[in-house]
Amino acid sequence: MHQVKLFKGVENEIHGLEAEINAWLKESGAKVVQMLGNIAPQTPGREQGGSTSRFAPSDLFLAVVYEA
Incomplete structure (x- = not known):
């Protein structure tokens, strides 16, 4: 039977x-x-103290389909 595991993070x-x-x-x-x-x-993104990046980090999403 297939199942799903989800992971999320930032770039x-x-x-x-x-x-x-x-x-x-x-x-x-x-x-x-x-x-x-x-x-x-x-x-x-908003200016954050000391940040040299013009953009906020992007969100990452990963779905793993696996057999239990």
């Missing part, structure tokens, strides 16, 4: 999201059927 923390997904895959032993991802378009 400037992509390594943390990657580590979270890899840890889940290792711990669960899930057999991945398909992975789908999306990155939201960047939109101008």
